[in-house]
Amino acid sequence: MPSAHVDRFVIDRLPGPDTLPRFVFEGPALQFPPQLNVAQALLLRHRGTAQGARPCVRGAAPDGMPIAWTYDELAARGARIAHVLVRELGLVPGERVLLRGANSPMLAACWFGVVMAGGIVVGTMPLLRARELAGIVDKARVRVALCDARLQDELRAAMAQAPTLQALRCFNTGDLEAAMAAAPDAFEPVDTAADDPVLIAFTSGTTGQPKAAVHGHRDLMAAAACWPVHVLRAGPDDRAIGSPPLAFTFGLGGLLVFPLAAGGSTVLLEKATPDALPAAIAAHRATVCYTSPTAYRAMAPQLAGHDLSSLRQCVSAGEALPAATRTLWRQASGIEIIDGIGSTEMFHIFISAREDQARGGATGYAVPGYEAAVLGDDGQPLPPGQVGRLAVRGPTGCRYLDDARQAGYVQHGWNLTGDAYLVDPADGQFVYQARTDDMIISGGYNIAGPEVEAALLLHPAVAECGVVGKPDEARGMVVAAFVVLKPGHVGDAAMAAALQDFVKQTIAPYKYPRELQFRSSLPRTETGKLQRFRLKQEAAGSV
Numbered sequence: 001m002p003s004a005h006v007d008r009f010v011i012d013r014l015p016g017p018d019t020l021p022r023f024v025f026e027g028p029a030l031q032f033p034p035q036l037n038v039a040q041a042l043l044l045r046h047r048g049t050a051q052g053a054r055p056c057v058r059g060a061a062p063d064g065m066p067i068a069w070t071y072d073e074l075a076a077r078g079a080r081i082a083h084v085l086v087r088e089l090g091l092v093p094g095e096r097v098l099l100r101g102a103n104s105p106m107l108a109a110c111w112f113g114v115v116m117a118g119g120i121v122v123g124t125m126p127l128l129r130a131r132e133l134a135g136i137v138d139k140a141r142v143r144v145a146l147c148d149a150r151l152q153d154e155l156r157a158a159m160a161q162a163p164t165l166q167a168l169r170c171f172n173t174g175d176l177e178a179a180m181a182a183a184p185d186a187f188e189p190v191d192t193a194a195d196d197p198v199l200i201a202f203t204s205g206t207t208g209q210p211k212a213a214v215h216g217h218r219d220l221m222a223a224a225a226c227w228p229v230h231v232l233r234a235g236p237d238d239r240a241i242g243s244p245p246l247a248f249t250f251g252l253g254g255l256l257v258f259p260l261a262a263g264g265s266t267v268l269l270e271k272a273t274p275d276a277l278p279a280a281i282a283a284h285r286a287t288v289c290y291t292s293p294t295a296y297r298a299m300a301p302q303l304a305g306h307d308l309s310s311l312r313q314c315v316s317a318g319e320a321l322p323a324a325t326r327t328l329w330r331q332a333s334g335i336e337i338i339d340g341i342g343s344t345e346m347f348h349i350f351i352s353a354r355e356d357q358a359r360g361g362a363t364g365y366a367v368p369g370y371e372a373a374v375l376g377d378d379g380q381p382l383p384p385g386q387v388g389r390l391a392v393r394g395p396t397g398c399r400y401l402d403d404a405r406q407a408g409y410v411q412h413g414w415n416l417t418g419d420a421y422l423v424d425p426a427d428g429q430f431v432y433q434a435r436t437d438d439m440i441i442s443g444g445y446n447i448a449g450p451e452v453e454a455a456l457l458l459h460p461a462v463a464e465c466g467v468v469g470k471p472d473e474a475r476g477m478v479v480a481a482f483v484v485l486k487p488g489h490v491g492d493a494a495m496a497a498a499l500q501d502f503v504k505q506t507i508a509p510y511k512y513p514r515e516l517q518f519r520s521s522l523p524r525t526e527t528g529k530l531q532r533f534r535l536k537q538e539a540a541g542s543v
């Protein structure tokens with residue numbers, strides 16, 4: 001099927017066939033028509049039907065007034081935005097549109113407006129600064145941006161550094177709403193090919209230049225046919241809520257694409273921190289919650305006084321879920337967390353387990369539709385119990401925009417996520433060890449930092465912790481822990497010794513942190529990941 005893209009900037013910069021992963025589409029649910037537009041498939045096809053009148057997205061306007069739009073109301077707003085993009089800003093299919101804003105119903109309307117018009121969405125994290133925004137504009141060659149009025153300063157500053165960006169409209173009480181009012185509320189979506197790009201997702205990039213992962217219309221629908229159907233199993237009466245930004249594919253899938261694909265609804269909150277989320281779950285009667293392991297840990301002691309009776313399912317991703325956090329959350333909420341590993345490159349979760357299969361410390365099984373394996377250094381699968389590189393393939397996969405690092409993520413048709421895993425010989429579950437470059441090799445032993453963290457988290461005084469390798473002349477590296485204590489505990493030498501002993505009693509003694517420092521907080525990315533490279537620098541004494 002010919003592409004509908006008039007602007008071929010992205011299509012011309014995709015990896016060649018020899019560096020693409022093997023895409024696997026098995027079973028009737030993964031067969032798609034040659035032409036597909038996700039805005040049509042998720043939203044527009046319901047117009048005027050009973051589904052069109054059902055609740056779709058909730059949230060609040062900038063003045064705090066509650067918003068509750070049906071499918072038809074979201075579609076109408078998306079259509080008006082598509083008209084503004086095409087008529088006023090001259091957008092052509094294939095052009096990139098940068099979106100900037102905290103999660104809100106208007107951000108979702110902008111997302112659909114861009115997609116209806118055949119554009120490619122370039123999501124950006126709200127906390128990014130002008131310099132980082134300019135890098136994204138440059139890499140994706142962005143001419144048009146839609147921005148929350150309250151976040152426009154940093155983007156205007158970026159425009160000075162990135163001259164391709166020329167057209168900016170602001171929403172959530174800005175000039176976009178005025179332009180929308182003058183536009184029709186119906187738009188014929190561009191008839192895109194199923195594999196036309198629809199999204200450029202920048203990796204959160206803990207180090208180095210961020211990578212731009214491209215996904216097409218079919219990729220989003222294929223992801224929606226896998227994990228949400230087989231593991232989550234949420235339906236039309238479910239209402240999603242959570243913290244990940246729509247610029248992070250964990251949030252885009254969990255809080256927009258998947259709820260709509262199931263005919264359900266979503267709550268898009270500007271502020272979904274652990275202090276705010278329990279009250280929001282109660283206020284919106286949400287049924288499915290998406291957030292990070294650290295947020296579940298921080299929320300667990302704060303549930304009293306909130307009516308969480310609507311909540312059925314809790315999804316954790318972004319980093320490994322420690323067994324102690326799973327237990328803590330089950331005790332506080334009565335809910336068994338669904339853990340899942342996903343990545344920006346794969347779009348969403350590819351290894352996970354249903355609540356009834358979930359086991360502390362394990363991520364789960366390959367999601368139906370995906371295959372997963374643990375490979376040795378020679379690229380061949382390892383027997384269960386041995387630690388190697390996690391490899392996955394399925395209906396989605398890595399396609400970096402114009403990036404030599406494609407050859408690092410994709411090898412022999414597999415997507416290599418950069419994670420060290422093993423398969424548990426007892427139950428076949430995939431068990432996370434560490435990022436491959438974070439494995440600590442000390443005195444000839446391989447030690448996974450997250451395993452030591454999981455042990456420390458079992459101690460009642462520990463709120464959060466991070467464990468990294470510190471260069472050491474005698475042992476090559478030693479295990480160094482950074483610990484945040486819960487209120488009421490003192491980080492003195494006695495506490496350090498007690499924690500070290502505790503680890504020796506809990507896991508193999510050679511894994512205990514020989515160095516242990518107390519901190520008031522740990523460095524994290526906007527997607528909730530611990531910034532280990534900072535802890536490593538600190539441990540090495542370079543900062």
Ligand code: 3UK
Binds near residue numbers: 204343
């Ligand atoms: C790590 C996990 C252990 C792992 C993401 C769900 O996190 C997401 O995407 P990113 O590109 O990072 C990918 C990397 O993060 N990771 C994520 N989840 C887990 N490690 N257990 C987990 N449950 O290192 C992976 O390679 O930021 C997660 C859905 C969409 C996503 N983009």
